[in-house]
Amino acid sequence: MTPLHFEQQYQAEWDELAAQVRLIFEGRAKQSATSRPIRGEHVASLYRRACEHLALARARAYPRYMIDKLERITSDAHQVIYQRREFGLTRAWHAVAYDFPRAVRAHAGYVWLAAALFMIPTLLVGWLVYERPDLILSVVDGETAAKFEEMYSDSAEAIGSTRGANENWIMFGFYIKNNISVAFQCFAGGMLAGVGSMFFLIYNGVFGGAIGGYLTERGLSHNFYSFVVTHAAFELTAIVLSGAAGLRLGHALIAPGRKTRLQSMVDASKDILPIIYGFVVMLIIAAAIEAFWSSARWLPSEVKYSVAAICWLAVLLYLTLQGRRAD
Amino acid sequence: MLDSVVSAETPEGILLEMRPAGLSARFCAIVIDKLICTAILYAAIFIAGILGGIGIGFWLILAFLLEWGYPIYFELGKRGATPGKRAMDLKVVMDNGLPITPRASITRNLLRAVDFMPFAYGAAIFCMLLRPDGKRLGDLAAATLVVHLPRPAPKATLDMVAPVAPAKLLAPRDQAAVISLAARAPTLTVERLDELAALARSVQGEEPREPSEVTRRVLGVAQWLLGRRA
Numbered sequence: 001m002t003p004l005h006f007e008q009q010y011q012a013e014w015d016e017l018a019a020q021v022r023l024i025f026e027g028r029a030k031q032s033a034t035s036r037p038i039r040g041e042h043v044a045s046l047y048r049r050a051c052e053h054l055a056l057a058r059a060r061a062y063p064r065y066m067i068d069k070l071e072r073i074t075s076d077a078h079q080v081i082y083q084r085r086e087f088g089l090t091r092a093w094h095a096v097a098y099d100f101p102r103a104v105r106a107h108a109g110y111v112w113l114a115a116a117l118f119m120i121p122t123l124l125v126g127w128l129v130y131e132r133p134d135l136i137l138s139v140v141d142g143e144t145a146a147k148f149e150e151m152y153s154d155s156a157e158a159i160g161s162t163r164g165a166n167e168n169w170i171m172f173g174f175y176i177k178n179n180i181s182v183a184f185q186c187f188a189g190g191m192l193a194g195v196g197s198m199f200f201l202i203y204n205g206v207f208g209g210a211i212g213g214y215l216t217e218r219g220l221s222h223n224f225y226s227f228v229v230t231h232a233a234f235e236l237t238a239i240v241l242s243g244a245a246g247l248r249l250g251h252a253l254i255a256p257g258r259k260t261r262l263q264s265m266v267d268a269s270k271d272i273l274p275i276i277y278g279f280v281v282m283l284i285i286a287a288a289i290e291a292f293w294s295s296a297r298w299l300p301s302e303v304k305y306s307v308a309a310i311c312w313l314a315v316l317l318y319l320t321l322q323g324r325r326a327d
Numbered sequence: 328m329l330d331s332v333v334s335a336e337t338p339e340g341i342l343l344e345m346r347p348a349g350l351s352a353r354f355c356a357i358v359i360d361k362l363i364c365t366a367i368l369y370a371a372i373f374i375a376g377i378l379g380g381i382g383i384g385f386w387l388i389l390a391f392l393l394e395w396g397y398p399i400y401f402e403l404g405k406r407g408a409t410p411g412k413r414a415m416d417l418k419v420v421m422d423n424g425l426p427i428t429p430r431a432s433i434t435r436n437l438l439r440a441v442d443f444m445p446f447a448y449g450a451a452i453f454c455m456l457l458r459p460d461g462k463r464l465g466d467l468a469a470a471t472l473v474v475h476l477p478r479p480a481p482k483a484t485l486d487m488v489a490p491v492a493p494a495k496l497l498a499p500r501d502q503a504a505v506i507s508l509a510a511r512a513p514t515l516t517v518e519r520l521d522e523l524a525a526l527a528r529s530v531q532g533e534e535p536r537e538p539s540e541v542t543r544r545v546l547g548v549a550q551w552l553l554g555r556r557a
Contacts, residue, residue, distance in 0.1 A: 002552070168380070169383070171384070177391035188438050191441040265468045
């Protein structure tokens with residue numbers, strides 16, 4: 001068989017495969033408009049034939065243009081045939097009900113380490129600043145400290161007292177953009193052998209601790225804690241989880257075990273993906289609470305603390321118990 | 328060594344050849360993407376201004392989505408590329424040639440944060456220059472590859488000379504060489520074509536002939552090998 005003969009004989013099949021793949025690519029709207037519907041099993045068999053033809057053409061050293069054409073047709077069809085659809089409501093529900101809490105429990109060691117890296121600086125610096133308030137100046141400058149003090153003071157300028165719906169929306173947008181970006185950075189820092197995640201955890205701990213200790217010493221704890229305690233259930237947990245995901249990635253890089261470093265990292269990123277989905281959702285919830293609930297100062301503190309207690313309990317129970325039966 | 332082609336074997340047993348994109352093409356792609364995002368944000372800020380607080384809130388959310396979600400959304404689309412990459416004829420695929428999965432897209436785009444360090448994608452540039460397959464850190468963790476879309480090869484016009492029967496039996500390799508010479512003929516100068524055809528003169532017989540006549544006959548042999556008969 002000569003190259004031209006080969007081409008003549010199979011050209012029609014290749015054209016049909018290319019046309020069908022283009023149809024699949026262009027989507028349902030165009031498909032219904034044409035007279036020839038797509039038959040999946042037919043496309044698959046055409047694809048396998050084209051693969052055979054490509055192998056033959058290569059083995060027989062047929063002209064380059066023919067091999068190029070077959071390569072293009074098969075690689076386009078390959079992309080369409082092996083497409084994966086991982087989205088959908090059932091899938092999302094499964095992620096919430098099982099994948100996320102189970103992934104968190106599977107990485108309990110990393111979560112505890114991340115929690116320690118975050119909490120120890122928070123408590124330590126918080127206590128130090130409470131004892132010696134001037135230490136706040138080694139963490140933030142005087143202007144920032146004064147701004148925080150004013151924000152949580154009893155005066156009219158403080159957050160919540162005069163804030164309308166408009167400002168709430170602005171803050172909602174701000175919290176989403178800012179907090180989730182921080183969490184992403186905290187996770188991505190894991191790529192630097194975990195050091196980046198550790199840095200962000202400790203840094204955020206020191207910052208939060210310093211502000212908390214300072215405001216407590218100033219006697220503004222009633223405003224500060226009633227503001228932060230509810231959304232903290234979601235926000236602080238999410239930051240710790242993002243750090244834990246980063247630590248896992250870093251650990252996979254430092255200690256790949258029997259895998260190659262690359263493979264170990266790819267596997268780790270597969271394992272921690274549910275945690276990433278999870279902490280993003282938690283941060284969105286946190287942003288909504290922080291913008292619309294935490295800022296409502298007219299609510300009595302008893303209500304706020306009760307709701308906060310329920311939130312904390314719900315988050316902790318969800319992470320420790322949800323989906324256990326399927327474990 | 329010089330060639331950066333990555334090949335992946337499919338379950339059907341064929342090798343898919345992929346050409347990883349280098350720094351310059353990907354730099355242009357990201358510049359285009361950033362320009363698009365900036366333009367959208369500028370346009371949106373006018374609308375946000377009219378709506379007031381809610382508008383600004385949503386504008387900030389839009390800014391967040393454009394920063395992190397824009398590449399994920401487009402990479403998971405049919406074309407597997409952001410508008411910038413599409414403009415540069417690039418595409419993101421798994422390194423086994425499969426379409427990119429949501430997991431991989433999310434991983435590679437969140438790890439942008441570390442690729443960006445210390446500034447202006449320094450880590451990404453460093454990593455891409457070190458590797459023949461041009462992966463940045465996010466690509467390493469996600470097992471993805473940014474490749475050039477294959478360019479459709481122009482079908483060589485091979486049918487301008489009369490077929491000539493070869494003067495001797497040709498091994499498959501030699502047949503392929505003669506055919507690919509004929510396919511390249513339109514891109515070569517006449518002198519260069521004559522030089523190359525002279526190397527293959529034995530396929531058209533031993534009698535002394537003019538160089539242009541040798542070339543014509545060698546191209547004729549290619550026609551014969553392709554399956555044409557007078």
